[in-house]
Each structure stands twice: as C-alpha cells, then as structure tokens.
Amino acid sequence: MLLPDKHISFAESLIGLGSFILENLTMPQDIDALWRAFEKIRGTHYPAYHSFDNMVLAVDMLYAINAIEMDQNGKLIRQTFVLPDLHQQTDHLHIAK
Numbered sequence: 001m002l003l004p005d006k007h008i009s010f011a012e013s014l015i016g017l018g019s020f021i022l023e024n025l026t027m028p029q030d031i032d033a034l035w036r037a038f039e040k041i042r043g044t045h046y047p048a049y050h051s052f053d054n055m056v057l058a059v060d061m062l063y064a065i066n067a068i069e070m071d072q073n074g075k076l077i078r079q080t081f082v083l084p085d086l087h088q089q090t091d092h093l094h095i096a097k
Helices: 014-024 031-041 052-064 086-090
Strands: 068-070 076-078
Touching (some): 014 052
Antiparallel strands (some): 068 076
C-alpha cells in the first residue's frame, strides 16, 4: 500500500496520498485541515478512498523522508530544498589529463 504496483494504483498508495498532502500544504496546516480538504474532493477529484489512518501514515512517511516538518505551533509545513551549486563544490578539484 505504500508504493503503487500491479494491483494498487498511484492514487491508492500512500505515496500518491503524500503527493496530495504536499500539493495542499501551501501554508502551515494541521492534519485535521488536510483531512477536511481531502474529504471535500474525495470521490470527485481524487480517484481513491483513503481513511484518516492512511492520512496519518502518509504524513509519517513524508516526515520520515524530510519532505515536511512541524513548526513551533504544531502545524505541518512543507520542506523547501535548495540544491547545491555543483560548480562551486568542484572548483577545487583538478583532473589531470
């Protein structure tokens, strides 16, 4: 159920639900607000059923991979990643020809 496979679609997987969470986490929210947003679109705009337990598991999975974190008020926030500049890191390396 974590990953899609031959019998589980992307929307039915926790990874798929995690993508919904990340897409809707544009500002700090608690899990109840995310659940209410999911309930509004479940069945019409989201093609799979998920329970609140699955929502908690998807949040746990996103937290475990550092995709989200909690702020000081206990709200979930989306992590922003800054990719390193590879040119700066390799300037000191000289490859002999």
